[in-house]
Amino acid sequence: MTTPDGQLTPPPGCPAHGLGTDQIRRLYGPEAEADPSGLYEKLRAEHGSVAPVLLHGDLPAWLVVGHSANLTVMRNPSRFSRDSRRWTAFQQNQVAMDSPLMPVLAWQPLCLFADGAEHRRLRGAVTDALNRFDRRGMRRYVTRFADQLIDGFTGRGTVDLVGEFAEHLPMLVMTQLLGAPDEYGPQLVVAARDMMLGTETAIASNEYVATTLRQLVARKRTEPGNDLASWLIQHEAGLSDDELMEHLRLVLLMANESTVNLIADTLRMVLTDSRFRANLSGGHMTLPDALDQVLWDSPPLSMIPGRWATIDTELGGQQIKAGDMLLLGLAAGNVDPEVRPDLDTPLYGNRSHLAFSGGPHECPGQDVGRAIAETGIDILLTRLPDLQLAVAEEDLRWSGAWLARHLTGLPVRFTPGRPKPAPAPAGAPAAAVPAQATAPTVTPAAAPIAAAPAPAPRRSWWRRIFGRRQG
Incomplete structure (x- = not known):
């Protein structure tokens, strides 16, 4: 709601009611x-654990910054629903259609916005399909694309590990899965990436x-394979074409976004954190x-937005009204002094x-993301064991966003090497990885690809440097 001079006023019953926008911090x-x-x-x-x-x-909301309070919200869908149509701001037409909140908060027919039986139907299909992947099969794809990316810059002796490695590897692997x-x-x-940057x-x-x-769904209905799209189509939940497309997009984008950040931040810690490097050199990690x-440190x-209160309730000493929105503060909860x-x-x-949330909406693809990050980083550090940061640590920069922080670059230097010889799979050319991003264009579905070959045995970077077997 707005005043005659165009200023927003909080509706009755919202978190800001009685405080005024000048008394509440903005996200x-x-x-x-x-x-x-x-x-x-x-x-x-x-404010304590809920602010x-x-x-x-x-637009007013509650940010949950306490570890225990976050778990309470995550584990109680009857009090805190995922259905964004409950939001008072939506019901009172306070959210503009071009608001940057709409892409992530507008209700869609996804397990992400469902509760109860519908959530179990949709989530069950996604979880069952993801659980059919085996770690060894994923490692073949990660190895294949990590080697291709590294081959593109290994002869230079310098590279931005965010722009030329972390931002490409997860999506290349996920398209194969x-x-x-x-x-x-x-x-x-x-x-x-263009979507995420808005x-x-x-x-x-x-x-x-x-x-x-x-296009992929239509193709897999007639040419199924051992992949996520085919398994979702075959699942007893009976997903419609729209549901199939939406859930494939959800898995693809969420896995990509979180894994890009996980790879980038882990590499940053390896290169900059003295405590971290001391533990590694001591052979304890x-x-x-x-x-x-x-x-823990950089989820x-x-x-994660959001949860919507189904009834008037109390949380962390705050009086939450039905229809109020709550944001799960994963980074804040992870550094709660109570834990x-x-x-x-x-x-x-x-x-x-709290990095992967919790309760019935806990991230179903966390094992896939960890496998991509772990294998990709291991291959990178095995092939380029003398990586060093090419700028001062204080010169590293992040792009701000209300849902995540992105390391914008991680320039490093290393001893130049040669690309690794690796013949393409029989009957299929190696995937091209562009050095520079170009505008996407829709292309027709191509012929099926052959399975990636098993990688040659390699010594783990961690084992080679510190003489330990990975746990």
């Missing part, structure tokens, strides 16, 4: 983008992704341990972090 703007961790701690000091905040357009032809991968990398061409990129996946530490998604009184104490091996 957008200079303060939030420059120092989100500092903002979370201010909110914790001012009133403002989103784009000064979905069952898409090789040539889909590079274009989907560009389109997906550029002027984001809508066109989203349409490209949707069109490509609709395996790569899976390292990923756990990063998931791929800082927060981490000493942030310098290593937590590798401890997987009680």
Whole structure:
């Protein structure tokens, strides 16, 4: 609702009611983008485990910054629904159609926005299909594409590991797991990144992704294979073509976004964190341990929107009204003093972090993301064992976003080497990986690809350097 002079006024019953927008901190703007961790701690000091905040357009919500409070919301769908149609702001037409909140909050026929029996039907299909992947099969794809990416820059001696490695590897692997032809991968990398950045061409990129996946569904109905698209089509849940496309897009984009950040932040820690490197050199940390530490300190998604209160309720000392929106503060909850009184104490091996959410909506693809990140990083550091940061640590930069922070670059130097000879699979050319991103164009479905060959045995970087077997 607005006043005659166009100023937003909070509706009755919303978190901001009685406080005024000038008394509530915003999750957008200079303060939030420059120092989100500092903002979370201010909110914790001012309000406790649940804090009133403002989103784009000064729309009110609650940010859950406590670890225990986050778990309460995640595990109680009867009190905190995933159905965004319950949001008071939607019901009162306060959200503009061109609001940056719409792509992530507008209701869609996805398991992400469903509760109860419908959630179990849709989520069950996705989970069952993802569980059919085996770790060894995924490693073949990761090895294949990681080697191709590294071959593209190994002779130079310098590279930006975000722009030329982390931002490409997950999508290239995920297109294979979905069952898409090789040539889909590079274009989907560009389109997906464009969508996440919210550029002027984001809508066109989203349409490209949707069109490509609709083509894939149509193809897999007549030419099924051992892939996610085929398994979803065959599932007893009986997903419609629209449901199939939407869930393939959800898996593709969420797995890509979170895994890109996980790879980038883990590589950054390996190169910059003295505590981290000391543990490695002392032989006490395996790569899976390292990923756990990063998931505590730098979760791929800082927060997850949202949950909507189904009834008037109390949480963290705050009175939540039915229809209020809550944001799961994953990064804030992970540093809650109640569970981490000493942030310098290593937590590798401890997987009680909030990085993958929890409860019935816990991320179903977390094992896939971890496998891609772990294998890709291992291959990179095995082939380029003398990586060094090429700039001062304080010169690294992040792009601010209300849901996540993205490392914009990780320039490194290393001893130049030669590309690794690897013959293409019989009957199929190797996938092309573009050095520069180009605008995506829709291409017709191509012929099926052959299975990736098993990689030659390699010594793990962790084992070669520190004489340990991975755990």
